[in-house]
Amino acid sequence: MANSWSGLRKRLENEFLCEKLRGRIQYFLTHYHNAPDKYGRMAISVDGNECLFANPYSYFAKGYSTMEYSLKKENNVPSREWTHKEMLYDEENCKFENVVKNIAINDGIFEIYDITDAIRIYTQSPINISLQHENPIVRFFAVLDYRVGKRTLIKLRDTLEYQPEWLQFFYKLRFEVENI
Numbered sequence: 001m002a003n004s005w006s007g008l009r010k011r012l013e014n015e016f017l018c019e020k021l022r023g024r025i026q027y028f029l030t031h032y033h034n035a036p037d038k039y040g041r042m043a044i045s046v047d048g049n050e051c052l053f054a055n056p057y058s059y060f061a062k063g064y065s066t067m068e069y070s071l072k073k074e075n076n077v078p079s080r081e082w083t084h085k086e087m088l089y090d091e092e093n094c095k096f097e098n099v100v101k102n103i104a105i106n107d108g109i110f111e112i113y114d115i116t117d118a119i120r121i122y123t124q125s126p127i128n129i130s131l132q133h134e135n136p137i138v139r140f141f142a143v144l145d146y147r148v149g150k151r152t153l154i155k156l157r158d159t160l161e162y163q164p165e166w167l168q169f170f171y172k173l174r175f176e177v178e179n180i
Contacts (some may be wrong), residue, residue, distance in 0.1 A: 005029050008119065016123075018146045025144065029112070042112045046173065052140075052166060054110035062109055107138060108166035128148040131156070136167050138176040141175050143167075153180050 009027050017025060024047050030039035041055040059065060077096060105114060115171040118137035122130045130142035142148065153175060160171050
């Protein structure tokens with residue numbers, strides 16, 4: 001990845017993005033340094049309209065933390081416990097946390113690190129791997145990539161209905177600019 005957000009942003013918007021979408025898609029990232037947790041937000045806009053965003057509070061505000069708690073309770077997963085040597089029950093907790101995190105991502109609820117992790121995977125993987133990746137955020141970056149040609153896009157058209165709703169928007173956008 002680039003050494004700075006501005007360098008990475010430039011690469012995403014100018015080098016990796018298909019030519020017909022350059023100038024139409026922008027990536028935005030900020031950290032609020034005066035906030036107690038130093039968190040920030042990330043947004044992706046199309047034609048100046050914010051279409052996708054990531055912040056740490058949506059997960060809690062939309063009830064995913066409650067869903068996580070309920071799943072753990074239903075499955076009798078004990079709380080993590082530190083023994084001064086190891087964390088007990090970590091694996092069991094992670095299992096249910098990952099299930100809920102995947103549900104949230106498919107619903108379009110992300111944290112900044114979900115997107116930055118996806119960018120890292122996308123930029124370090126061959127495009128055909130990124131297009132088939134289990135993480136829909138990685139597929140998001142891949143479908144907008146200049147290396148994806150019309151023949152591949154035509155094949156991807158058959159997978160449209162299986163994509164999360166938020167991702168379908170970006171698939172359709174790419175199909176539209178390529179007249180597919």
